[in-house]
Amino acid sequence: MTFMYIFYVLPYVAFAIFVVGTIYRILEWAKCAVPLKIPTTAGQQPAFKFVRRTWIDKIDSPSNKFWAFVRMLFEVFLFRSLFRNTKYYVEKAGKNADTRWLWLFAILFHYSLLIIVIRHLRFFTNPTPKFVSLLEYLDGVVGVAIVPPLLMSSVIALVALAFLWGRRIFLAKERCISLPSDHLILGFMAVILVSGMLMRYIVKIDLSYVKMFALSIITFHPPSPDVLNHLHWLFLIHFTFVCITIAYLPFSKVMHFAGVWFSPTRNMPNDNRMRRHVNPWDPNPEVPILARTGIVIDGMVFKTKKLDWDTYYEMYKDQLDEIAEKNYTLKPEL
Amino acid sequence: MSEVPEKLEIKQRFPLWKKWLKPITEKDYKPGFYSYFALPKQVNSDFFKMPFGDVVREPLEKDWKLPENWKEIVLKEMKDTMRKNRGFKLFMDICVRCGACADKCHYYLGTGDPKNMPVLRAETVRTVYRYHFTPFGKIFGEWAGARPLTEDVIKEWYYYLYQCSLCRRCSLFCPYGIDTAEVVWWMRRVLSRIGINQRFMCISIEASSRTGNHLGLYAGGMAGSIEQALEELKDITGFELHTYINKKGADALFVAPSADYFATPHWYVLLGYLLLFNELEEKYGITITWSTYASEGGNFGTFHSYEAAQLLNSKIYKEAERLGVKFIIGGECGHMWRDKHQFINTMNNPPKHEEWRRFWEDPDLGQISAGLKGINLGEFISGEHGWIHILELVAALIEHKKIEIDKSRNDHWRATYHDPCNVARGMGMFEEPRYVLRNVMNHFYEMPEHTIKEKTYCCAAGGGMLADELMELRMRGVMPRMMALRYVVKKFGVNIMLTPCAIDKAQFPHAVEYWKIPVEIGGPMEMVGNALVLTAFGEKPEDRKYDLRGTPIREE
Numbered sequence: 001m002t003f004m005y006i007f008y009v010l011p012y013v014a015f016a017i018f019v020v021g022t023i024y025r026i027l028e029w030a031k032c033a034v035p036l037k038i039p040t041t042a043g044q045q046p047a048f049k050f051v052r053r054t055w056i057d058k059i060d061s062p063s064n065k066f067w068a069f070v071r072m073l074f075e076v077f078l079f080r081s082l083f084r085n086t087k088y089y090v091e092k093a094g095k096n097a098d099t100r101w102l103w104l105f106a107i108l109f110h111y112s113l114l115i116i117v118i119r120h121l122r123f124f125t126n127p128t129p130k131f132v133s134l135l136e137y138l139d140g141v142v143g144v145a146i147v148p149p150l151l152m153s154s155v156i157a158l159v160a161l162a163f164l165w166g167r168r169i170f171l172a173k174e175r176c177i178s179l180p181s182d183h184l185i186l187g188f189m190a191v192i193l194v195s196g197m198l199m200r201y202i203v204k205i206d207l208s209y210v211k212m213f214a215l216s217i218i219t220f221h222p223p224s225p226d227v228l229n230h231l232h233w234l235f236l237i238h239f240t241f242v243c244i245t246i247a248y249l250p251f252s253k254v255m256h257f258a259g260v261w262f263s264p265t266r267n268m269p270n271d272n273r274m275r276r277h278v279n280p281w282d283p284n285p286e287v288p289i290l291a292r293t294g295i296v297i298d299g300m301v302f303k304t305k306k307l308d309w310d311t312y313y314e315m316y317k318d319q320l321d322e323i324a325e326k327n328y329t330l331k332p333e334l
Numbered sequence: 335m336s337e338v339p340e341k342l343e344i345k346q347r348f349p350l351w352k353k354w355l356k357p358i359t360e361k362d363y364k365p366g367f368y369s370y371f372a373l374p375k376q377v378n379s380d381f382f383k384m385p386f387g388d389v390v391r392e393p394l395e396k397d398w399k400l401p402e403n404w405k406e407i408v409l410k411e412m413k414d415t416m417r418k419n420r421g422f423k424l425f426m427d428i429c430v431r432c433g434a435c436a437d438k439c440h441y442y443l444g445t446g447d448p449k450n451m452p453v454l455r456a457e458t459v460r461t462v463y464r465y466h467f468t469p470f471g472k473i474f475g476e477w478a479g480a481r482p483l484t485e486d487v488i489k490e491w492y493y494y495l496y497q498c499s500l501c502r503r504c505s506l507f508c509p510y511g512i513d514t515a516e517v518v519w520w521m522r523r524v525l526s527r528i529g530i531n532q533r534f535m536c537i538s539i540e541a542s543s544r545t546g547n548h549l550g551l552y553a554g555g556m557a558g559s560i561e562q563a564l565e566e567l568k569d570i571t572g573f574e575l576h577t578y579i580n581k582k583g584a585d586a587l588f589v590a591p592s593a594d595y596f597a598t599p600h601w602y603v604l605l606g607y608l609l610l611f612n613e614l615e616e617k618y619g620i621t622i623t624w625s626t627y628a629s630e631g632g633n634f635g636t637f638h639s640y641e642a643a644q645l646l647n648s649k650i651y652k653e654a655e656r657l658g659v660k661f662i663i664g665g666e667c668g669h670m671w672r673d674k675h676q677f678i679n680t681m682n683n684p685p686k687h688e689e690w691r692r693f694w695e696d697p698d699l700g701q702i703s704a705g706l707k708g709i710n711l712g713e714f715i716s717g718e719h720g721w722i723h724i725l726e727l728v729a730a731l732i733e734h735k736k737i738e739i740d741k742s743r744n745d746h747w748r749a750t751y752h753d754p755c756n757v758a759r760g761m762g763m764f765e766e767p768r769y770v771l772r773n774v775m776n777h778f779y780e781m782p783e784h785t786i787k788e789k790t791y792c793c794a795a796g797g798g799m800l801a802d803e804l805m806e807l808r809m810r811g812v813m814p815r816m817m818a819l820r821y822v823v824k825k826f827g828v829n830i831m832l833t834p835c836a837i838d839k840a841q842f843p844h845a846v847e848y849w850k851i852p853v854e855i856g857g858p859m860e861m862v863g864n865a866l867v868l869t870a871f872g873e874k875p876e877d878r879k880y881d882l883r884g885t886p887i888r889e890e
Contacts (some may be wrong), residue, residue, distance in 0.1 A: 006537060032420035036680055040505045042788040045762030046714040050733045051829045061762040082509045088437040090344060096784035102434060172736050176348035177431045177453050179479035250773040251470055256510055259428035265511035270762055276718035277680045281418055285682050289641045297385045297407060304645060305380040307543060310654055312627050319554035328581035330557055332565040332574060
């Protein structure tokens with residue numbers, strides 16, 4: 001059954017698309033210029049020493065690159081901005097309240113996915129590293145009553161997914177802003193999670209072949225037809241969707257995982273007054289662009305006249321001379 | 335001014351993606367929500383020449399008289415914008431439409447229009463980006479949330495990109511820091527390349543480029559206005575005060591938004607500045623000069639495009655150099671401080687003249703006057719920038735006990751403080767104004783936590799939205815701020831809302847009248863002016879009988 005070898009080739013293709021695509025996207029962002037230093041300042045700015053700045057201010061209004069980096073870590077690993085979320089109640093005379101549900105389920109979802117991915121290392125390693133076994137053990141501590149132990153990460157991921165998808169389906173506002181691609185990626189995740197859990201708890205497929213298959217991928221040794229033929233159809237669904245998802249990532253909004261690092265409102269320090277930011281496409285602005293080259297559209301030049309002091313003086317000579325006669329001093333007229 | 339109905343209904347609508355992918359057209363434009371187009375005299379002027387600005391256009395007409403190859407221009411400019419601005423490109427790519435930004439936008443809260451949610455406002459652009467710049471968008475079309483660029487899309491953009499005040503409240507809550515204001519700002523720039531410009535902001539940009547300030551005030555008019563302020567101060571304080579203008583060799587250049595020269599309640603803030611400058615000069619010999627050439631702190635160019643912003647803020651460093659000042663003090667203004675904090679020293683070369691260079695080697699005010707020793711600007715500013723906010727300066731003067739304050743002169747005011755969006759989220763100045771207010775008045779109350787500091791609500795008139803034709807949008811957009819204000823008015827008997835922002839001061843008087851909240855609007859410097867004892871002139875705390883509005887301070 002040479003046909004089955006498609007499943008052996010699939011992960012390489014998917015992974016290649018993912019790596020090349022991700023690098024391509026990152027390079028695309030990296031090569032764009034950053035014209036201005038525009039952090040969103042969410043805390044007290046660097047100021048005179050007597051002005052109190054808490055450590056939260058230092059993170060939200062970073063005074064140098066180090067603190068800006070700390071801010072990025074908070075953003076990426078703790079979802080700082082989402083934690084700030086509020087809900088507005090129009091009907092209650094504009095009452096605002098903190099709402100951290102989105103933050104909670106988003107963080108649960110992302111971290112349980114991370115744990116799940118790490119757990120899967122046991123298929124790709126022989127022997128399984130200690131930390132992977134330990135993680136799996138801890139993951140199953142709560143659900144030890146059933147066999148195999150119910151892994152919390154899967155349950156939490158599923159619940160969080162249900163929440164995140166549910167709000168896109170049942171809440172009018174979120175339904176309105178959702179595009180098919182938003183549902184698509186959630187759908188992929190659902191298929192992967194559900195098929196994975198079915199394999200573990202309901203269908204209980206033979207994992208020894210799965211592990212042989214996984215090792216053959218990681219060691220670049222094509223598996224024997226025997227291994228391939230013993231792969232369960234549920235596993236093949238699971239596996240195929242994982243590959244599709246991996247290949248799809250670079251084209252999707254999931255690229256936010258890389259993009260967030262480039263976000264100029266977050267990764268730049270609020271030190272505009274300490275250090276000048278140079279605009280790479282306008283590094284020496286002696287004369288404003290509009291008066292220097294003007295705007296060029298299809299070879300037509302739209303150039304603005306420059307109001308330098310001399311031009312200004314010529315235009316309003318009488319009035320400026322009058323001010324000079326007063327010795328540049330204004331007093332109440334009597 | 336367009337009429338705003340007595341009763342506003344906020345109707346929330348939630349169309350599905352297929353429906354909102356269809357652009358609205360000029361037929362869907364509602365009065366009170368769309369801006370007029372700039373006229374040739376504004377955008378085809380010698381001093382502000384925009385492409386295809388010589389055409390008179392009318393938003394409600396079907397034919398917008400776009401240049402023949404408008405589509406190529408727009409796509410080319412979008413591509414160019416992505417190359418020039420990583421933020422723009424990134425924000426096109428990484429939005430996951432989680433909806434955290436949706437109910438953070440005051441325009442969305444006030445109108446219920448789904449495309450006023452920051453996510454969909456940016457999505458009006460992203461959909462086109464996907465179609466023309468991504469493989470999936472091209473192949474799967476609307477199923478990938480993509481749509482081709484059409485003239486109707488341009489119309490939809492004009493409608494929604496000009497219902498954003500660039501307050502960046504959404505960017506605060508976005509888990510990826512997506513700044514819809516950045517998308518809007520750079521897309522307005524793209525639109526300006528096919529001759530689509532908003533009238534309100536372009537009037538001021540052109541005026542500022544031609545005369546030095548947004549109001550189009552000539553040098554004599556500005557000087558006359560300040561003279562009148564000095565006259566008024568003579569009536570209030572009994573002292574003959576003075577100030578400098580265009581004076582070479584002054585220690586500092588002072589730049590305020592031009593509304594301060596004329597409008598009310600900005601006027602009282604102007605009086606406050608003048609009192610402070612006189613006390614400082616008399617006591618410490620520090621001279622502060624105004625300039626007619628750099629007479630505008632505000633920068634409506636920051637609502638329009640990078641280039642327009644640069645055109646307007648280029649004058650100030652040049653003037654600092656010409657006058658030979660040591661540093662620059664900035665007045666009370668919101669977007670001005672986004673511009674002066676984050677933009678000006680990137681868009682321009684900072685001054686390099688001798689006095690400046692020498693001062694910034696060790697920028698302690700003790701250099702200028704031994705009496706001011708200890709106030710060191712170098713703690714957070716360098717000579718690569720050189721600006722200090724007047725409230726930062728006042729806070730330091732109070733902290734170091736350099737000025738005398740009589741708090742009781744403000745006892746007839748019970749104040750709250752509104753953080754201007756750009757001062758909050760584009761600068762991070764939260765504590766200084768509060769420090770000042772707590773020290774110059776006895777009654778100061780905060781609005782609810784979710785509506786102040788970094789979470790502050792916009793006044794709904796920034797970003798070029800102060801236009802009269804947008805009155806209904808403005809009155810709706812200001813709703814969240816008004817609700818917070820009403821809360822403190824009821825709870826603490828607040829009778830004045832202070833805000834260091836010229837646009838706020840122009841918008842809020844309308845807003846509190848419309849929302850029927852019995853409260854005055856003012857600026858922190860007005861309170862400083864009230865409380866400041868002119869000791870150098872021999873004034874005693876009890877000498878002042880009237881506040882800067884001319885009302886008696888103490889009941890007889």
